[in-house]
Amino acid sequence: MIPLSWYLIFAAALFCIGLFGVMARKNAVAILMGVELMLNAVNINLLAFWRYLYAPDFAGWTFVAIVLVAAAAETAVGLALIISVYRRRSTVVVDDLSLMKG
Amino acid sequence: MTIQQVFFLAVAAITLFAAVMVVSTRRIMHAALWLILALFGVAVSFALLETGFFAVVQVVVYIGAIAILIIFAVMLTRQVFLDVGPQLNRGWWIPAVLVAGLYAALVGVLSTWSGFQTQAAALPEAASDLSQFGLALVDVNAYAVPFEVASVLLLGALVGAIFVASDRKGVER
Amino acid sequence: METPAFTPAMFLAVLPELGLLVLAGLVLFADILLRRRRERDLGLLTFGGLLLVAGLTLVFSRPNLVPELVFGGMLRMDWATYVFRLVFLIGAAISVLFTMDSDRRIRGGAFYLLVIVSTLGMNLMAASADLIMLYLAIETTSIPLYVLSGALVRDQKSTEAGIKYMLFGAFTSALMLYGFSLLYGFTGTTQMYALKDMFDTGAIPTAALVLVALLILIGFSFKISAVPFHFWAPDVYEGAPTPVAGYLSTASKAAGFAVLLRFLAVVFPDLYPSWLLVAILAVSSMIAGNVLAMTQKNIKRLLAYSSIAQAGYMLIGVAAGTELGYTSSIFYLISYLVTNLAAFGIVVIVGRTVGSDEIASYAGLSRRSPGLALALMVALLSLGGVPPFAGFIGKLFVFAAAVQADMIWLALVGIVNAVFALYYYLVVLKVVWLNRSENEEEKIPVTRPWALAVVVCVAGMLLLGTLFAPWYQWAMQAATAF
Numbered sequence: 018m019i020p021l022s023w024y025l026i027f028a029a030a031l032f033c034i035g036l037f038g039v040m041a042r043k044n045a046v047a048i049l050m051g052v053e054l055m056l057n058a059v060n061i062n063l064l065a066f067w068r069y070l071y072a073p074d075f076a077g078w079t080f081v082a083i084v085l086v087a088a089a090a091e092t093a094v095g096l097a098l099i100i101s102v103y104r105r106r107s108t109v110v111v112d113d114l115s116l117m118k119g
Numbered sequence: 120m121t122i123q124q125v126f127f128l129a130v131a132a133i134t135l136f137a138a139v140m141v142v143s144t145r146r147i148m149h150a151a152l153w154l155i156l157a158l159f160g161v162a163v164s165f166a167l168l169e170t171g172f173f174a175v176v177q178v179v180v181y182i183g184a185i186a187i188l189i190i191f192a193v194m195l196t197r198q199v200f201l202d203v204g205p206q207l208n209r210g211w212w213i214p215a216v217l218v219a220g221l222y223a224a225l226v227g228v229l230s231t232w233s234g235f236q237t238q239a240a241a242l243p244e245a246a247s248d249l250s251q252f253g254l255a256l257v258d259v260n261a262y263a264v265p266f267e268v269a270s271v272l273l274l275g276a277l278v279g280a281i282f283v284a285s286d287r288k289g290v291e292r
Numbered sequence: 293m294e295t296p297a298f299t300p301a302m303f304l305a306v307l308p309e310l311g312l313l314v315l316a317g318l319v320l321f322a323d324i325l326l327r328r329r330r331e332r333d334l335g336l337l338t339f340g341g342l343l344l345v346a347g348l349t350l351v352f353s354r355p356n357l358v359p360e361l362v363f364g365g366m367l368r369m370d371w372a373t374y375v376f377r378l379v380f381l382i383g384a385a386i387s388v389l390f391t392m393d394s395d396r397r398i399r400g401g402a403f404y405l406l407v408i409v410s411t412l413g414m415n416l417m418a419a420s421a422d423l424i425m426l427y428l429a430i431e432t433t434s435i436p437l438y439v440l441s442g443a444l445v446r447d448q449k450s451t452e453a454g455i456k457y458m459l460f461g462a463f464t465s466a467l468m469l470y471g472f473s474l475l476y477g478f479t480g481t482t483q484m485y486a487l488k489d490m491f492d493t494g495a496i497p498t499a500a501l502v503l504v505a506l507l508i509l510i511g512f513s514f515k516i517s518a519v520p521f522h523f524w525a526p527d528v529y530e531g532a533p534t535p536v537a538g539y540l541s542t543a544s545k546a547a548g549f550a551v552l553l554r555f556l557a558v559v560f561p562d563l564y565p566s567w568l569l570v571a572i573l574a575v576s577s578m579i580a581g582n583v584l585a586m587t588q589k590n591i592k593r594l595l596a597y598s599s600i601a602q603a604g605y606m607l608i609g610v611a612a613g614t615e616l617g618y619t620s621s622i623f624y625l626i627s628y629l630v631t632n633l634a635a636f637g638i639v640v641i642v643g644r645t646v647g648s649d650e651i652a653s654y655a656g657l658s659r660r661s662p663g664l665a666l667a668l669m670v671a672l673l674s675l676g677g678v679p680p681f682a683g684f685i686g687k688l689f690v691f692a693a694a695v696q697a698d699m700i701w702l703a704l705v706g707i708v709n710a711v712f713a714l715y716y717y718l719v720v721l722k723v724v725w726l727n728r729s730e731n732e733e734e735k736i737p738v739t740r741p742w743a744l745a746v747v748v749c750v751a752g753m754l755l756l757g758t759l760f761a762p763w764y765q766w767a768m769q770a771a772t773a774f
Binding site for chain 1: 423424427428431435438439442445446447448451452454455458459462463466467469470472473474476477480481482
């Protein structure tokens with residue numbers, strides 16, 4: 018059978034890859050994708066802990082559901098802001114967004 | 120090694136490969152498509168955890184809504200869609216080192232924890248009872264408040280997204 | 293801690309949230325129904341509603357002396373929740389006053405609705421006693437604030453502020469959330485008041501807890517804009533509509549402190565490295581904020597860096613970790629709320645006529661509007677920590693707390709910083725009072741809502757700076773209630 022550790026290592030890897038995307042990418046849409054990967058890693062963590070240690074308590078499930086809601090809301094608002102910037106500037110590359118410096 | 124283990128490793132490998140492609144591929148549209156594969160891999164791992172409900176929710180919400188939203192955004196910001204220049208910051212190796220360090224720290228720290236090697240026990244009957252979960256979400260002595268606040272959050276996000284994205288032509292300095 | 297079963301009386305514990313929800317609905321309908329002159333009416337409705345909710349909270353949501361968990365342990369009714377709620381509601385009400393008439397480009401009820409929703413989120417942040425609830429409350433606060441920062445959809449700087457704030461916020465909240473997921477994994481509970489007992493069993497390695505504390509502190513540092521998670525603050529404050537910048541720098545920062553204080557007091561009280569981290573955050577925020585503020589030409593950026601430094605002073609009290617430390621931080625927050633709202637409010641008023649936020653354009657303000665110049669002087673001197681204003685008493689308590697907790701070095705760093713910081717506040721005052729400009733005859737109009745807000749803030753600064761005992765009592769009751 019699969020031990021809990023496999024899931025946790027998998028989730029940690031996914032989280033770190035997402036984190037790398039957030040820190041290294043220039044494109045705002047790509048940064049948001051990195052955030053989505055991080056949030057997915059959190060959900061794997063939560064469900065794995067729940068499955069192996071704490072079932073059938075519903076705290077883990079509720080947490081996952083709330084994370085899904087927040088992720089959807091954050092993405093919707095994030096993409097709306099990205100489109101709003103694109104309309105003014107014709108770019109979504111974060112490096113080019115440098116009207117303000119210092 | 121059991122079949123289940125092999126299957127898990129395959130799913131994890133595909134998911135992580137897709138995730139690496141999401142953060143490294145040049146074309147943003149390709150990144151979005153890789154993201155869908157990665158999200159699907161996560162859904163499969165949810166199913167392996169015997170939480171079929173969340174596997175379905177993952178497919179519907181993440182792939183059906185969020186990924187499609189991202190693809191829409193990519194297409195609406197179409198110049199970037201054609202952008203084939205370097206997509207990483209010049210100092211991209213700094214985050215790479217930081218992230219590798221964080222990963223080593225996370226795995227190292229987790230492996231010292233006593234629960235790390237826990238094997239799966241049979242899932243209790245009550246754990247797969249969705250109606251109990253539904254009741255917990257509307258029970259004032261459980262999760263009714265977060266459940267209600269989540270709807271307020273969605274209302275705020277809806278109004279906010281429309282507020283900034285609704286078209287008003289012209290550029291002002 | 294026992295979680296009592298639901299009783300209808302518990303609705304009083306969420307009275308402010310219910311009130312805000314009703315107000316949000318009213319604003320939405322009024323936005324549709326009122327067609328003429330609606331901008332101002334909506335502002336008045338929101339302001340009145342927020343005041344009413346604050347009043348109702350003051351009277352009916354007063355907690356018992358014994359704190360209790362309500363709604364299945366999701367929220368906690370205690371003095372800390374109570375005091376912070378009033379802080380947020382009053383901060384929001386004053387921000388709405390400054391928003392009215394400030395910018396014709398701010399349209400419709402959506403703006404006010406988002407202010408209300410984020411205030412609701414802040415209320416829940418202060419009240420949360422459960423990780424699930426806390427995460428949700430933080431998102432409910434942040435997501436409307438991202439939109440509000442980018443609310444001037446035709447202004448390049450504003451949209452840019454929105455996107456920067458959103459990207460940075462999503463990133464840090466994901467880090468924090470990973471920390472939360474590990475906490476759940478280690479303990480099997482999301483109830484904050486049950487976590488510490490699980491730590492005490494010793495089953496969780498300390499290194500793991502330190503890592504978790506680090507991840508979570510990153511999330512909180514972003515909310516209070518402490519160095520090194522402050523990068524967003526100057527850009528966002530400069531680009532966002534000025535009333536929103538004021539709101540971000542006061543109420544939103546206070547909300548961050550509310551959860552930081554509760555988390556450190558309840559979850560990690562015995563984890564020494566987390567207190568050390570807070571002390572490091574305090575020192576780096578004070579130094580970086582003050583040094584970078586010296587060279588700013590734009591008043592909003594100057595206030596942004598100054599607010600980073602102010603977060604550093606407040607963190608001194610948190611790092612002290614004593615009852616006096618907590619009390620002083622909360623008192624500082626209250627005095628900072630009225631002070632910084634006044635400063636940003638005056639930037640709104642002057643910016644409306646002058647059309648610029650450059651410090652140079654404040655030349656001759658003392659002749660164009662002596663009242664405003666006087667109010668700005670009070671606000672900046674209070675920020676600088678000059679008696680008899682609120683900021684002085686706040687700093688005094690914070691430094692005293694550090695000394696009492698045997699962190700004399702921290703108090704010394706704070707005092708040196710406060711002295712240096714006075715320099716750049718005085719530079720602005722010099723421009724306002726001594727520099728001449730060509731258009732000194734042109735008066736700066738101050739509408740009635742603005743006048744009211746400025747007067748309230750100035751009165752608050754004087755009151756907190758002189759008759760501080762009752763407010764200090766409140767802060768103490770809040771600090772001991774976590």
